[in-house]
Amino acid sequence: xxxxxxxxxxxxxxxxxxxxxxxxxxxxxxxxxxxxxxxxxxxxxxxxxxxxxxxxxxxxxxxxxxxxxxxxxxxxxxxxxxxxxxxxxxxxxxxxxxxxxxxxxxxxxxxxxxxxxxxxxxxxxxxxxxxxxxxxxxxxxxxxxxxxxxxxxxxxxxxxxxxxxxxxxxxxxxxxxxxxxxxxxxxxxxxxxxxxxxxxxxxxxxxxxxxxxxxxxxxxxxxxxxxxxxxxxxxxxxxxxxxxxxxxxxxxxxxxxxxxxxxxxxxxxxxxxxxxxxxxxxxxxxxxxxxxxxxxxxxxxxxxxxxxxxxxxxxxxxxxxxxxxxxxxxxxxxxxxxxxxxxxxxxxxxxxxxxxxxxxxxxxxxxxxxxxxxxxxxx
Numbered sequence: 001x002x003x004x005x006x007x008x009x010x011x012x013x014x015x016x017x018x019x020x021x022x023x024x025x026x027x028x029x030x031x032x033x034x035x036x037x038x039x040x041x042x043x044x045x046x047x048x049x050x051x052x053x054x055x056x057x058x059x060x061x062x063x064x065x066x067x068x069x070x071x072x073x074x075x076x077x078x079x080x081x082x083x084x085x086x087x088x089x090x091x092x093x094x095x096x097x098x099x100x101x102x103x104x105x106x107x108x109x110x111x112x113x114x115x116x117x118x119x120x121x122x123x124x125x126x127x128x129x130x131x132x133x134x135x136x137x138x139x140x141x142x143x144x145x146x147x148x149x150x151x152x153x154x155x156x157x158x159x160x161x162x163x164x165x166x167x168x169x170x171x172x173x174x175x176x177x178x179x180x181x182x183x184x185x186x187x188x189x190x191x192x193x194x195x196x197x198x199x200x201x202x203x204x205x206x207x208x209x210x211x212x213x214x215x216x217x218x219x220x221x222x223x224x225x226x227x228x229x230x231x232x233x234x235x236x237x238x239x240x241x242x243x244x245x246x247x248x249x250x251x252x253x254x255x256x257x258x259x260x261x262x263x264x265x266x267x268x269x270x271x272x273x274x275x276x277x278x279x280x281x282x283x284x285x286x287x288x289x290x291x292x293x294x295x296x297x298x299x300x301x302x303x304x305x306x307x308x309x310x311x312x313x314x315x316x317x318x319x320x321x322x323x324x325x326x327x328x329x330x331x332x333x334x335x336x337x338x339x340x341x342x343x344x345x346x347x348x349x350x351x352x353x354x355x356x357x358x359x360x361x362x363x364x365x366x367x368x369x370x371x372x373x374x375x376x377x378x379x
Contacts, residue, residue, distance in 0.1 A: 174225040
């Protein structure tokens with residue numbers, strides 16, 4: 001049994017074990033509930049505080065993110081505006097450049113068209129002029145006048161070629177000759193360029209029409225015979241052939257360093273070849289020095305060979321004479337040895353004769369001559 005005292009009235013109650021446990025349980029449950037409620041309240045208060053903090057922090061972060069987003073949006077908008085401006089500027093610049101190129105192309109096209117029309121007009125005028133020029137003269141006079149024309153054109157620009165030689169080719173030792181030879185030299189006298197010229201023309205009335213190629217073989221031969229580096233045919237032949245009317249024609253695929261030009265390109269071809277060779281003049285001088293060194297070496301070798309040949313001839317002559325002298329000496333030695341042998345033999349005979357003479361007596365002389373022995377005694 002258990003006793004329980006009332007906290008208000010002080011009365012003591014006696015209760016059995018089961019009731020006591022029931023009362024304790026009620027007390028414990030009440031205290032536990034109170035404790036739970038207090039704990040839940042504290043937890044809720046703490047949770048609310050933390051939620052308030054998290055909410056405040058979240059709102060701050062959100063606000064910060066929103067601010068960053070707004071700043072980024074503004075930056076992107078600014079960049080986009082700048083890009084649009086730059087793109088517009090680039091597009092405008094590209095359009096301006098293209099318009100400038102188009103304008104330049106139009107101007108170039110106009111200029112080229114005018115130049116072509118001018119060239120075409122000049123060509124037609126030149127063709128008409130030369131046809132009229134040829135029609136008024138004989139074939140011989142045409143050729144001579146073309147030469148005079150070229151000579152006049154060269155003399156007109158002679159100050160540009162102060163060290164040059166330009167004269168008629170009058171040397172026919174090789175059997176043929178060209179019309180003119182051009183040679184230009186530098187201040188030291190080294191040849192810069194040399195050109196063999198042939199001038200060809202014919203009247204429209206000429207029955208047999210020649211072509212430029214008909215004269216190239218002879219011109220190439222004349223170039224080589226006169227030791228010229230280049231050959232140029234100044235021609236009024238084939239006036240309707242655009243190949244020769246459009247400028248300088250390189251014929252080196254047929255003949256080495258060969259060109260065909262119209263009279264209007266006579267001075268330009270000289271200037272072109274002279275300037276091209278002037279740029280390689282230093283190499284030409286080096287080649288001349290190298291050739292001279294080769295010549296010097298060849299001369300040295302030739303002199304050495306001449307000396308060797310002369311020395312060999314003299315050596316052979318001296319050797320033969322030396323051998324002859326040796327042979328003569330050998331013969332003399334043999335003769336002397338024979339003479340020596342003869343003398344030695346004579347010496348022996350003389351000694352024998354002397355011995356015999358020393359041994360000679362009257363008795364021996366009169367041994368078999370008694371009459372002489374008697375006479376010798378009487379005397």
